[in-house]
Amino acid sequence: MAADWSTIESLPQTPLLDLFANDPNRLASLSLDVAGIHFDWSKTHLTPQAIAAFAELAKAKGLAAKRDALFGGEVVNVTEGRAVEHTAERGEGKAESVATARQSHARMRALIDAIEAEALGPIRHVLHIGIGGSALGPDLLVDALGRDTDRYDVAIVSNVDGVALEEVFKRFDPAATLLVIASKTFTTTETMLNATSALQWMTEHGVEDPYGKVIALTANPAKAVEWGVDETRILSFAESVGGRYSLWSTIGFPAALGLGWDAFEELLEGAAEMDRHFRLTDLSQNAPALAAFADLYYTQVRHAETRAPFAYDERLRLLPSYLQQLEMESNGKGVTVDGQPVGRPTAAITWGGVGTDAQHAVFQLLHQGTHLVPVEFIAVIEPGDVLSDDHHRQLLLNAFAQGAALMKGKQTDDPARSYSGDRPSSTILLDTLDPRTLGALIAFYEHRVFVNGVLLGINSFDQFGVELGKEMAKAADQGGQAFDPSTEDLIQRAFGA
Numbered sequence: 001m002a003a004d005w006s007t008i009e010s011l012p013q014t015p016l017l018d019l020f021a022n023d024p025n026r027l028a029s030l031s032l033d034v035a036g037i038h039f040d041w042s043k044t045h046l047t048p049q050a051i052a053a054f055a056e057l058a059k060a061k062g063l064a065a066k067r068d069a070l071f072g073g074e075v076v077n078v079t080e081g082r083a084v085e086h087t088a089e090r091g092e093g094k095a096e097s098v099a100t101a102r103q104s105h106a107r108m109r110a111l112i113d114a115i116e117a118e119a120l121g122p123i124r125h126v127l128h129i130g131i132g133g134s135a136l137g138p139d140l141l142v143d144a145l146g147r148d149t150d151r152y153d154v155a156i157v158s159n160v161d162g163v164a165l166e167e168v169f170k171r172f173d174p175a176a177t178l179l180v181i182a183s184k185t186f187t188t189t190e191t192m193l194n195a196t197s198a199l200q201w202m203t204e205h206g207v208e209d210p211y212g213k214v215i216a217l218t219a220n221p222a223k224a225v226e227w228g229v230d231e232t233r234i235l236s237f238a239e240s241v242g243g244r245y246s247l248w249s250t251i252g253f254p255a256a257l258g259l260g261w262d263a264f265e266e267l268l269e270g271a272a273e274m275d276r277h278f279r280l281t282d283l284s285q286n287a288p289a290l291a292a293f294a295d296l297y298y299t300q301v302r303h304a305e306t307r308a309p310f311a312y313d314e315r316l317r318l319l320p321s322y323l324q325q326l327e328m329e330s331n332g333k334g335v336t337v338d339g340q341p342v343g344r345p346t347a348a349i350t351w352g353g354v355g356t357d358a359q360h361a362v363f364q365l366l367h368q369g370t371h372l373v374p375v376e377f378i379a380v381i382e383p384g385d386v387l388s389d390d391h392h393r394q395l396l397l398n399a400f401a402q403g404a405a406l407m408k409g410k411q412t413d414d415p416a417r418s419y420s421g422d423r424p425s426s427t428i429l430l431d432t433l434d435p436r437t438l439g440a441l442i443a444f445y446e447h448r449v450f451v452n453g454v455l456l457g458i459n460s461f462d463q464f465g466v467e468l469g470k471e472m473a474k475a476a477d478q479g480g481q482a483f484d485p486s487t488e489d490l491i492q493r494a495f496g497a
Contacts, residue, residue: 004057004060005057005300005344007053007056007057008050008053008054008057008296008297008300008301009300009301011047011049011050011053011301013045013301013302014045014047015421015422016043016044016045016407016421016422016424017407017408017421017422019045019047020042023047026042027040027042029048030042030044030046030290032285032287032290034273034274034277034287034440034444035270035273035274035277035436035437035440036270036430036431036432036436036437036440037287037428037429037430037431037437037440037441037444038427038428038429038430038431039287039290039291039426039427039428039429040426040427040428040429041290041291041294041426043403043406043407043424043425043426043427044294044297044298044374044424044425044426045297045298045302045424046290046293046294046297050293050297051283051284051290051293052284054283054289054293054296054297054455055283055284057455058283058289058451058454058455061454061455061457062454063283063289063451063454063455066454067278067279067450067454070084070087070450071087071092071093071094071275071279072093072094073085073088073093073094073096073097073240076461077242077459077461077462078337078459079337079459079462079464080461080462082239082240082461083097083240084240084242084245084461085097085101085238085240085241086241086242086245086246086248086249086446087271087272087275088100088101088238089101089105089237089241089248089249089268090248090268090269090271090272090275090439090443091268091272092272092275092276092279097238097240100238101238101249104235104236104237104238104249104250105250107235107250108235108250108253108256109256109261111215111233111235112253112256112257112261115178115257120178120212120213121175121176121213122176123152123176123177123178123213124152124153124173124176124177125152125153125154125155125172125173125176125177125178126152126153126154126155126177126178126180126254126257126258127155127157127168127172127177127178127179127180127198128154128155128156128157128180128182128253128254129157129158129179129180129181129182129191129194129195129198130156130158130181130182130183130188130191130217130251131158131159131160131188131190131191132158132243132244132325132329132466133242133243133244133245133246133247133251133325134158134182134183134184134188134191134217134243134246134251135156135157135158135182136158136244136318136321136322136325137244137246137247137251137252137322137442138156138182138247138251138252138253138254138255139156139158139318139322140247140318140319140321140322140442141247141252141255141259141267141438142154142156142254142255142258142259143315143317143318144315144316144318144319144433144438145255145259145263145315145433145434145435145438146255146258146259147315147384149258149259149260151257151258151259151260152178152257152258153171153172154254154257154258155168155172156254157194158190159190160189160190160193160194162197165194165197165198165201169201174201174202174205174206174207175205175206175207177202177213178213178215178257179195179198179199179202179210179213179214179215180214180215180216180217180253180254181195181214181215181216181217181218181224181229182216182217182218182251182253183217183218184218184219184220184237184243184246185218185219185220185223186216186218186220186223186224186227187220187223189470189473189474192227199211199214211228211229211230212230214228214229214233215229215233215234215235215253216229216233216234216235217235217237217250217251217253218234218235218236218237219236219237219238219239219241221234221236235250235253236250237249237250237251242461243463244325244326244329244330244463245446247442248267248268248271252264252267255267259435263435264435266434266435266436266439267435267436267438267439268439269436269439270435270436270437270438270439270440270441270443271439271440271442271443272439272443273436273440274287274288274439274440274441274443274444274447275443275447278443278444278447287444288444288445288446288447288448288450288451289451291426291444291448291451292448292449292451292452292455293451294374294424294426295307295348295374295448295452296452296455296456298348298372298374298424299345299346299347299348300344300345302372303345303372304348304371304372304373304374305345305348305349305371306348306349306350306351306371306373307348307349307350307351307373307374307375307376308350308351308352308353308362308366308373308374308375308376309323309350309352309375309376309378310352310353310354310355310358310375310376310377310378310399311352311353311354311355311378311379312354312355312356312377312378312379312380312395312396312398312399313378313379313380313384313395313433314354314384315380315384315433316354316378316380316433317354319352319378320350320351320352320353320354322442323350323352323445324350324351326445326446326449327347327348327350327445327449328347328349328350329463329465329466330347330449330453330460330461330463331346331347331449331452331453331456331458331460332346332347332465333346333347333458333459333460333465334346335458336456336457336458337457337458337459338457342456342457342458344456346456346458347452348374352376355377355395355398355399355402356394356395356398359398359402363402366406366423367405367406367419367423368418368419368420372423372424373423374424374425374426375402375403375406375423375424375425375426376425376426376427376428377399377400377402377403377425377426377427377428378427378428378430378441379395379396379399379427379428379429379430380429380430380431380432380433381396381429381430381431381432382431382432382433384433399427400427402425403425403427405419406421406423406424406425407421407422407423407424407425408421409421409422409423428441476491
């Protein structure tokens with residue numbers, strides 16, 4: 001079998017219902033269980049032939065060697081000359097890096113112990129300020145796992161819009177607030193402006209030593225000291241841990257504090273279990289690889305421009321937003337690792353929502369629109385509430401029925417009431433939502449992104465595309481910078497002469 005895209009692109013495009021009819025073992029061959037999570041790709045157009053073709057392509061692209069390099073702490077982020085070592089934070093990586101991560105975690109735990117012992121005074125509220133990977137991961141963890149805890153009231157603020165901060169100021173007691181500033185460089189404009197405003201709020205409300213209640217999470221400790229944070233309250237992490245992969249590092253501090261250290265350790269172990277699965281399992285039974293194969297089939301063969309994950313669990317409502325950064329910042333690239341045009345589509349546009357709300361908003365397009373959108377349903381068997389069983393039963397039945405309806409469709413004499421069917425979906429079903437399974441789930445998505453990147457020949461670990469707009473915003477703020485007529489007019493309308 002030739003190891004190139006032509007083999008995959010020439011595969012027969014058999015309808016889903018026919019794939020089931022032709023293969024009585026289809027469900028068994030396209031579903032698997034890892035780390036308390038059930039994965040089902042049987043309602044996608046993957047076939048044994050497609051998987052074999054992708055496996056050959058993966059071999060030609062050196063996936064196994066690149067995976068070993070990832071876990072071995074070698075330079076994988078070639079454009080920035082860095083290793084990519086978020087897996088070391090959960091114990092899977094180069095021995096020296098794992099040891100360094102454990103030291104950082106031990107320091108973080110010691111600081112948490114001190115806070116719990118009220119060494120920084122009575123703390124009831126935690127205001128975590130960051131943006132991008134310094135906020136999305138912690139926010140997801142706290143929102144998903146912290147709803148039943150009364151340890152601390154944790155708020156994650158990322159938006160530079162002052163309304164976001166003021167909402168927190170209204171409900172937090174400044175005298176009982178711990179300010180956590182998360183920035184890899186400790187120079188991020190939005191984060192540092194928000195941090196300065198938070199300190200001013202604490203000062204204006206009589207907090208005697210506001211800097212004494214600041215924790216810094218950064219890969220640039222010297223900059224945090226320069227900013228005014230005492231080195232005893234700086235939690236560093238490695239430069240080789242990328243922002244959108246950093247929740248396992250000290251960036252996870254608000255989750256570890258808000259949920260408790262045992263929960264944070266369970267999160268790391270769940271991710272490590274997925275790491276071992278990804279590293280040691282044949283591609284034909286490898287969850288991140290199979291998911292990536294499906295992604296690539298739809299972007300490259302069926303020309304799908306988007307993919308839509310829907311969380312059928314309120315506790316996972318922030319997962320689609322988290323995946324938007326993870327997937328599009330990682331693989332939204334136009335050139336290969338060699339700097340050449342990719343020549344084919346890269347990342348799909350990730351969007352999604354929460355079921356069952358989304359059914360009454362966007363599922364019209366998914367069922368009857370002209371766009372092919374691979375859908376991913378994420379659900380949890382064990383309910384997160386103690387209300388009547390009918391609530392969770394209806395939630396899950398809706399998730400399962402939507403996938404069935406997308407595939408089967410319905411033909412009637414009335415075109416407006418007809419459904420074409422043959423629309424793909426996958427299902428990810430967690431046994432329960434706890435730190436271990438959530439850790440495994442997030443690690444699954446990380447490795448899925450990696451496989452996508454390797455097979456496309458791109459670097460999933462830089463993000464230069466976020467810089468240009470930020471640079472121009474700074475230039476606009478400083479003045480003396482000429483812009484196009486439209487931008488000049490907008491600035492004039494907003495700010496005057």
